[in-house]
Amino acid sequence: MKLFQKDSEKIIWDQVRPNPTTPVFSNRASNGYRKLMMYLMVFVCVTYLVYTLKLLNTSNLACGEHELIFSTRNSLENLTLSPEIVEPEKTELKHVVFGIAASAKLWERRKNYIKLWWKKDAEMRGIVWLDNPVETQPDDGLPPVKISGNTSHFAYKNKQGHRSAIRISRIISETLRLGMDNVRWFVMGDDDTVFITENLIRVLNKYDHNQFYYIGSLSESHLQNIFFSYSMAYGGGGFAISYPLAKALETMQDRCIQRYPGLYGSDDRMQACMAELGVPLTKEVGFHQYDVYGNLFGLLAAHPVTPLVSLHHLDVVEPIFPNVTRVKALQRLMLPMKLDSAGLIQQSICYDSSKGWTVSVSWGFAIQIFRGILSPREVEMPSRTFLNWYRRADYTAYAFNTRPVARNPCQKPFVFYMTSVRLNSTTNMTISQYARHRVPHPTCKWHMHDPSNLDKVFVYKRPDPQLWDRSPRRNCCRVLESKRKRLVVDVGLCDEGEISEVVK
């Protein structure tokens, strides 16, 4: 089975390869091709023989005999390299090689972000590419480091940028040249990018790694996208390149880079070469460049209905949980990630009908409670807790819809941040706890229940690793218990007919 698959992969591979590369490979591939042709010829001859014999034997073919011929054909087809009988092996972490762009100057600080997601014991492969040597320890829980090739002979003519862009742009090619085996995808990221690797794998499994794929996402900033490109994967958010595409890129990238000395960064150089190869960006909006300042809260609490793949610019924005360091905050996010990565920060919207409140759960991250009933189409829109890349709170700055934090002072949300999460192994449910973020609220004259007495929210949720094997849909939430000081909510698959509405 394994051998079969390898052969058929090679054939598919050979077909998509734009031009022959190493002689070893093309010999092996053409051997496979010759074998396939031979099998085909044998198959045609045998079929011809069978049909001739059958026609000679019977002048009047009955239904049953048709079937007989058919089944003979099937078992013969089995002898040829039929791709249908090969159950494709799912993409796993071991099929991915990471290329991490780093610099010696920022290494001491930034390596802590890599430590958050890098799993040394798992079958994780990757290289940190640096400009200058750094001190490393064998047990530092980090990927191996390498020094990038000398790029001083490449022209760089952008006045705002830095020529390290050329070095970083070549990381995929340099990683490919290391000749690792059984690679399906190369994934690029910066030293301040945090990957949720299980979700990365979920996304990559949607695509055929034998084809050319360039997968990533845009900037949040409309102006950045205009200046650079709406067709480019922003490098900090990370992007994935399938093996055959990396192979094609490697043969032309150095020539290609020479044609664009005026570009700013590494990712626009990459996109320029993708355009020459004719490969468009496949957008996956779980990769996050986060070209914003201030607080990511609004974006995280209303994440699109897609797996969270990456977070970037973590040095630029405030820590994602208040009153802790950036690294500590991210460490806290890793706790729910370990229990239910598919559901991490996914939003659910429901109502506490006894109190007249809107409840928005971003599982494993935060809860928002609003006075009054806000429609799901409003709550699923990110609130502008962040500033744009030019440090202004301008709603025209983004390539998506945003809303003000509150349209009415009474509707400023009460926010609860996750403090702990555990799994009850008897019920197989996660129980996550969220504590009130105590900040001053404007006076509200509405005569209704006041959430300011609430201390804690508890959320029950069954881990759902198959969440993204189904069509995208928000989970439903239900208020189970609404007391003076605590609220208990259940999150999970929507029941038949269940929607986000006030249940009387």
Ligand SMILES: *[C@@H]1O[C@H](CO)[C@@H](O)[C@H](O)[C@H]1NC(C)=O
């Ligand atoms: C053909 O199919 C049968 C049953 O599915 C299997 O046992 C046999 O190994 C197959 N032959 C080849 C050459 O793969």
Ligand SMILES: *[C@@H]1O[C@H](CO)[C@@H](O)[C@H](O)[C@H]1NC(C)=O
């Ligand atoms: C890079 O190459 C240039 C000449 O092409 C040379 O002058 C320079 O010393 C090299 N740098 C390193 C770090 O090897």
Ligand SMILES: *[C@@H]1O[C@H](CO)[C@@H](O)[C@H](O)[C@H]1NC(C)=O
């Ligand atoms: C922030 O953390 C410190 C020390 O952990 C604690 O004393 C303080 O009360 C916290 N402040 C808030 C607003 O949670």
Ligand SMILES: *[C@@H]1O[C@H](CO)[C@@H](O)[C@H](O)[C@H]1NC(C)=O
């Ligand atoms: C797990 O759930 C069961 C059933 O609700 C409960 O009896 C038990 O105390 C829970 N265990 C923990 C550790 O919370």
Ligand SMILES: *[C@@H]1O[C@H](CO)[C@@H](O)[C@H](O)[C@H]1NC(C)=O
């Ligand atoms: C909990 O999960 C385990 C392992 O997945 C399973 O064996 C067990 O039956 C589950 N229990 C319940 C109550 O669903």
